[in-house]
Amino acid sequence: MQINDPIIKQAKERMTKAEEAFRRELGNIRAGRANASLLNRIMVDYYGVSTPLNQIAQISVPEARVLLVTPYDKSSLKDIEHAILASDLGISPANDGSAIRLVIPQLTEERRKDLAKEVKAEAENAKVAVRNVRRDMMDDLKKAEKKGDLTEDDLHSLEDQAQKVTDASIKNVETIQAEKEKEILDV
Numbered sequence: 001m002q003i004n005d006p007i008i009k010q011a012k013e014r015m016t017k018a019e020e021a022f023r024r025e026l027g028n029i030r031a032g033r034a035n036a037s038l039l040n041r042i043m044v045d046y047y048g049v050s051t052p053l054n055q056i057a058q059i060s061v062p063e064a065r066v067l068l069v070t071p072y073d074k075s076s077l078k079d080i081e082h083a084i085l086a087s088d089l090g091i092s093p094a095n096d097g098s099a100i101r102l103v104i105p106q107l108t109e110e111r112r113k114d115l116a117k118e119v120k121a122e123a124e125n126a127k128v129a130v131r132n133v134r135r136d137m138m139d140d141l142k143k144a145e146k147k148g149d150l151t152e153d154d155l156h157s158l159e160d161q162a163q164k165v166t167d168a169s170i171k172n173v174e175t176i177q178a179e180k181e182k183e184i185l186d187v
Contacts, residue, residue: 005158007144008165011137015130015169022126022173026180029115029122033183034061034104039069044083046076053080067102074098107184115184123177127170134166 027037042053053059057071057080069084071077081100084093094101107115138159145155 005141005161007137007140008158008161011133011162012165012169014133015165018126018129018133019169019172019176021129022122023176025122025126026119026176029118029180029184034063034065034067034102036061036067038089038104039067039084042083042087042089044076044079046079053083056080065104065106067104069093069100069102070098112184116181119177119180119184123173126173130166130169130173134162137162 024037027035028041036054036059039053039059043050044053044056045051046056053069056073056076057069060068060070062068069080071080077095077097077100081093081095084091084100084102089102091102091104094103141150141155141158141162144150145152150158
């Protein structure tokens with residue numbers, strides 16, 4: 001679909017950002033498999049400065065349910081272990097002196113269903129964000145028509161384009177949601 005109007009282009013970019021934010025938020029939801037993005041929000045007190053874990057350590061996935069955190073500076077191992085314990089991950093780190101292993105526990109059926117509900121709620125938030133962008137876009141188009149920048153026919157044509165862009169974005173959110181729910185519910 002060719003989009004020539006700057007108002008619609010800007011709105012499409014904002015909708016894409018809402019989809020990306022949704023994807024990032026889902027990265028923080030544990031699905032029973034090891035995923036380095038689980039540790040994205042962990043901050044480590046590194047020489048008195050709060051530093052993201054992924055900047056002071058290599059995070060790898062040697063097995064399906066194991067995360068391996070290897071610090072670049074071995075002296076920071078205790079600080080990293082403390083930050084993981086203090087986080088809301090609910091996973092106990094195993095320190096072997098040179099690296100930290102995090103074994104992701106198998107999810108119970110009840111926990112899987114709770115996580116699927118969480119995904120659904122996040123998807124709804126993303127859809128609301130997309131619809132808010134659509135509302136702003138429609139307001140901008142109507143203002144442009146009132147100022148005389150658009151004819152009534154142009155307005156209707158652009159409103160149709162705006163709806164198509166919105167529908168595509170909502171469909172993307174639903175696709176992302178379905179993928180994450182499948183990942184969570186698969187045993």
